Amino acid sequence: MNFILKGKLKHYTKDVIKTLEIVFLSILFIALIILIKYKPVYTVTLSGETLGYVKEKSDLENRINEYINKKEGTIALIDIEIKPKYSLELVSKKEITSEEDIFEKIQETAIITYKTYAITVNGEAKLEVNTEIEAQDAISKLSEGLNESVDFKLGYVEVYKTQQTAISEDVAISSLNEIKLAKVSEFEAEQERLEQERLAAEQAKKAEEKRLAAERKKLVASSVSYGNVNGMGITTPLKVRPLITSRFGERSRSRRSSHTGLDLATSLGTPIYPIAGGKVTFAGNQGSYGKMIIIDHGNGIQSWYAHCNSLNVGVGSSVTTDTLIATVGSTGNSTGPHLHLEIRVNGSAVNPQNYLY
Numbered sequence: 001m002n003f004i005l006k007g008k009l010k011h012y013t014k015d016v017i018k019t020l021e022i023v024f025l026s027i028l029f030i031a032l033i034i035l036i037k038y039k040p041v042y043t044v045t046l047s048g049e050t051l052g053y054v055k056e057k058s059d060l061e062n063r064i065n066e067y068i069n070k071k072e073g074t075i076a077l078i079d080i081e082i083k084p085k086y087s088l089e090l091v092s093k094k095e096i097t098s099e100e101d102i103f104e105k106i107q108e109t110a111i112i113t114y115k116t117y118a119i120t121v122n123g124e125a126k127l128e129v130n131t132e133i134e135a136q137d138a139i140s141k142l143s144e145g146l147n148e149s150v151d152f153k154l155g156y157v158e159v160y161k162t163q164q165t166a167i168s169e170d171v172a173i174s175s176l177n178e179i180k181l182a183k184v185s186e187f188e189a190e191q192e193r194l195e196q197e198r199l200a201a202e203q204a205k206k207a208e209e210k211r212l213a214a215e216r217k218k219l220v221a222s223s224v225s226y227g228n229v230n231g232m233g234i235t236t237p238l239k240v241r242p243l244i245t246s247r248f249g250e251r252s253r254s255r256r257s258s259h260t261g262l263d264l265a266t267s268l269g270t271p272i273y274p275i276a277g278g279k280v281t282f283a284g285n286q287g288s289y290g291k292m293i294i295i296d297h298g299n300g301i302q303s304w305y306a307h308c309n310s311l312n313v314g315v316g317s318s319v320t321t322d323t324l325i326a327t328v329g330s331t332g333n334s335t336g337p338h339l340h341l342e343i344r345v346n347g348s349a350v351n352p353q354n355y356l357y
């Protein structure tokens with residue numbers, strides 16, 4: 001009985017060892033399979049989305065930091081707002097992704113801010129170039145030989161953008177040059193228009209002057225009359241039509257004796273011309289006559305011009321009917337601007353209206 005039991009037990013132990021061996025080998029086999037097929041790696045997730053797997057998280061982190069800090073060209077700032085998360089997992093080797101792919105996906109989420117220079121035309125940003133030097137160079141090239149009056153004022157401002165919109169300097173220059181040419185021709189057209197306007201105004205002024213001159217001539221012609229004193233031709237001393245305020249021989253409250261001349265009222269400063277050619281024998285102040293001119297025409301004929309404002313000739317001057325001898329005034333015994341015209345024949349005053357007016 002004991003022998004039988006011992007033998008059974010021996011047999012049983014053998015079975016257990018054999019079983020354990022099998023189990024151990026199986027585990028070893030499974031472990032081997034796992035090690036062949038799977039790998040312990042870091043799963044990289046971004047906002048809950050699995051991007052892939054990496055062996056070392058520091059490699060990827062370093063690469064991201066390097067990327068953020070590397071500001072090339074016009075890049076002013078690189079911002080990766082959402083940071084990737086890592087978790088250690090056993091992953092099938094089939095699914096292992098390259099770090100490059102993960103990095104590219106992270107890179108796609110980066111917000112890149114570019115610093116460029118916008119060239120302005122009359123304060124309005126037109127386009128951007130990459131650097132300040134390019135902006136300055138483009139401006140100096142475009143300003144060459146440009147008339148300062150042209151409405152094309154260039155400048156530049158710094159611009160921060162999340163998109164690359166800067167263009168090459170050459171393209172910028174040719175694009176701005178088109179605006180410049182348009183502004184220049186606009187300016188030239190305006191200059192041309194102003195010149196035409198000026199010429200038109202000049203012509204209109206000339207035409208108006210001509211018209212006024214013709215009108216004056218007509219007025220003078222209509223106000224001038226001619227007469228004859230003892231065979232001597234005479235003409236009116238004023239080239240405008242005066243108002244006769246006192247006739248020859250009239251008496252008034254201010255004048256006890258009869259009037260020895262003809263009073264011709266007109267505006268102060270009206271030119272006075274001799275009624276005929278002759279020589280000035282008096283030019284000066286003469287009491288109630290005020291400033292006066294006397295011209296001797298020969299043959300005993302004299303003409304007197306009194307109450308003048310200014311005297312333009314002196315004693316001894318030879319005058320013609322075109323000589324401006326004085327202007328109408330109100331000097332001496334006078335109540336307003338008028339010419340007192342006297343014609344004397346052999347010393348006696350005669351009525352001027354016998355010949356004129």
Ligand SMILES: [Zn+2]
Binds near residue numbers: 246262340341
């Ligand atoms: Zn008078």
